[in-house]
Amino acid sequence: MAAVVAAGLVLVVSACGGGGGSSNDTTSTASTQGKTFPQVKVVWGTTDYMDPGLSYRLESWQIFQDVYLGLVAKNPQTCGVGVGCTKIIPAIAEALPKSNSDGTDLKFTLRKGLKFSNGEPIKASDFKNSIIRDFKLNSPGIGFFSNIVGSEACEGNPGKCSDISGIVVDDKAGTVEIKLMKPQSDFLYILTTFFAAIVPSSTPDKDTENPPPAADGPYYISQYKPSRSFTVLRNPHWKSIPGIPDGNPDKITAIMTNDLAQSAQYIQSGQYDYDENTLPTDRLKQLQQKYGNQIKLWRTPSTYYFFMNQRTPPFDNLKARQAVNYAINRQTLVDLRGGLGVPTWNFLPPTYPQYKKITPTPYPYNLQKAKQLVQQSGTAGMTVGVYTIGDDDIDKKQGEYLASQLDKIGWKTKLHELAGANYFVIVGNQKTKAQIGFTDWFEDYPYPTDWFDVLQNGKNIHEQHNNNNSNVNFKDTNAEIDRLGHLPPTQAFTDKTNAAWAALDKKLMVKYASQAPFLNGVITSFFSSRMDPNCDIFTDLFDDVAQMCLK
Numbered sequence: 001m002a003a004v005v006a007a008g009l010v011l012v013v014s015a016c017g018g019g020g021g022s023s024n025d026t027t028s029t030a031s032t033q034g035k036t037f038p039q040v041k042v043v044w045g046t047t048d049y050m051d052p053g054l055s056y057r058l059e060s061w062q063i064f065q066d067v068y069l070g071l072v073a074k075n076p077q078t079c080g081v082g083v084g085c086t087k088i089i090p091a092i093a094e095a096l097p098k099s100n101s102d103g104t105d106l107k108f109t110l111r112k113g114l115k116f117s118n119g120e121p122i123k124a125s126d127f128k129n130s131i132i133r134d135f136k137l138n139s140p141g142i143g144f145f146s147n148i149v150g151s152e153a154c155e156g157n158p159g160k161c162s163d164i165s166g167i168v169v170d171d172k173a174g175t176v177e178i179k180l181m182k183p184q185s186d187f188l189y190i191l192t193t194f195f196a197a198i199v200p201s202s203t204p205d206k207d208t209e210n211p212p213p214a215a216d217g218p219y220y221i222s223q224y225k226p227s228r229s230f231t232v233l234r235n236p237h238w239k240s241i242p243g244i245p246d247g248n249p250d251k252i253t254a255i256m257t258n259d260l261a262q263s264a265q266y267i268q269s270g271q272y273d274y275d276e277n278t279l280p281t282d283r284l285k286q287l288q289q290k291y292g293n294q295i296k297l298w299r300t301p302s303t304y305y306f307f308m309n310q311r312t313p314p315f316d317n318l319k320a321r322q323a324v325n326y327a328i329n330r331q332t333l334v335d336l337r338g339g340l341g342v343p344t345w346n347f348l349p350p351t352y353p354q355y356k357k358i359t360p361t362p363y364p365y366n367l368q369k370a371k372q373l374v375q376q377s378g379t380a381g382m383t384v385g386v387y388t389i390g391d392d393d394i395d396k397k398q399g400e401y402l403a404s405q406l407d408k409i410g411w412k413t414k415l416h417e418l419a420g421a422n423y424f425v426i427v428g429n430q431k432t433k434a435q436i437g438f439t440d441w442f443e444d445y446p447y448p449t450d451w452f453d454v455l456q457n458g459k460n461i462h463e464q465h466n467n468n469n470s471n472v473n474f475k476d477t478n479a480e481i482d483r484l485g486h487l488p489p490t491q492a493f494t495d496k497t498n499a500a501w502a503a504l505d506k507k508l509m510v511k512y513a514s515q516a517p518f519l520n521g522v523i524t525s526f527f528s529s530r531m532d533p534n535c536d537i538f539t540d541l542f543d544d545v546a547q548m549c550l551k
Helices: 003-013 058-064 124-136 151-156 260-268 281-294 318-327 330-336 367-377 393-408 420-427 449-456 475-485 495-511
Strands: 037-044 072-074 088-090 105-109 167-170 175-179 219-225 229-234 249-256 295-299 302-308 341-343 383-389 412-418 436-442 516-527
Touching: 037 260, 124 151, 124 167, 124 175, 260 281, 260 516, 281 295, 281 516, 302 318, 318 367, 318 393, 318 516, 330 341, 330 393, 330 516, 367 393, 383 393, 383 420, 393 412, 393 436, 412 420, 420 436, 449 475, 449 495, 475 495
Parallel strands: 037 249, 383 412, 383 436
Antiparallel strands: 072 088, 105 175, 167 175, 219 229, 229 249, 295 516, 302 436, 302 516, 341 516
16 A cells, blocks of 8 residues: 555554564464354554545555445455465456457456445445545545546546546446456456445545445445544445355444554553554564464564655765665664664565575675765765655654665665654655655555556656656666556466566666665554454455454
8 A cells, every 4th residue: 555645554553573483473274154243342443534436544444445345356265374365256246257359358247236325225326436435525435447448537626526438337237347458467466456335326425434424345334433433334325245244243333543652551451442553563472472372463564664765866876875775674674663674675565476585685684885885976975865654663764774774875864754744745756856765655556557557667657646756767677567467357466467577676686776775664563362363354455343253
């Protein structure tokens, strides 16, 4: 999930224990169906919106996974540590789409007799109007739909979007046809995001949170008080769908706070059952020793990295970018996160089938080598602005570490510590001319285009809200990203395609040193003594509260 999710997300995901190894990762394959119980009480971090058309935060998406469905969904039963949720199943659609040979014409038929939580029947036109609503809201997800025929008119004037000609619906027949301008390897995955969730056509074209839009999943959000609390109840009109869990608790009640120590205390005291926030890193080992298997650790499909702006000196110079990669000790950066991470030199996380570990280690920690490269680049003595989030202790320390290492190898750094709330907006504005700094990325959906097209394709460099903070722009890698991103879906996961993505990862990281990746993040789950941790299902990015159960 994009770095634009900012400070609150960083608090939620900046964790894992035990020195950065993967031996602490845990996988649950327990079946939890039928273990119903009245209520689970949870502690949650604050979020941006509780509207699926607007939210781009893990805190909301974790709730949405049991509330909002689209035409298709990621199969939660195929997820696990080291295995991304890459299997797609039909959700509101009765089957995966019928398609032409290149995947540019997708035809779905909706299941019959389904209703939203407010009792309205689910219609084919609700899907189309949900996508149009995204454009009217100027949703952060509208870029995902830019390949749909007719979407270009809405992109140019999103607030007045009234029709997308490439989405053809028939309410009587219950059919949805989506026409794409060109093949797109990841389009079915895009349809699993919550920007493609179906809400009633009657939903207002504005932020809707009191209460949030009616649900088509097994639960609905009955009450939400921003930054304070929310309540989730069973959808009274839910009709079971194969592969989509019905859920165990009848009611989910949450209190919201970003105070990590307070969150943990709520669980320790038995007042609440599950802590969605990350455990305080300075107390993690102590808590693990005391609470044992009540604490679980999960590696996430995420990469923490330092961007290097290739539009500005010194990082328009390859040797300067290589120097940074040699200058950072990745294990030290893991330790600064309390051990909550696994060192990496790849950009793509290891949960992807397209991942291949880059060997031998391309940039082992070597300060002397880094100093030599700075001298060879002709940039020694240059002042370099280092950017990081200043109101999160861990991100602050990692930014300060980067600055200290750059000072050691021959540059003079100026540290810019910004508030997390607007950090990514500032560094994503070309006028800032941010030279180097901290960032991270969590998947929107499990396909490499979400990493390489968004973050490393020169065609996706923007003046504002720029996620390609390094301004990576190499003709050969741009062309390869475009080629792989527009394959027919039948070729998306072939061995040949997977190998091509892995080769692209290696070329960008080794040949071009386009970024300086340093770790894959791990998060914590903390349960009260009455909960059964063996029922914990981790679905790529987060726990599924609806599948939790009592001992």
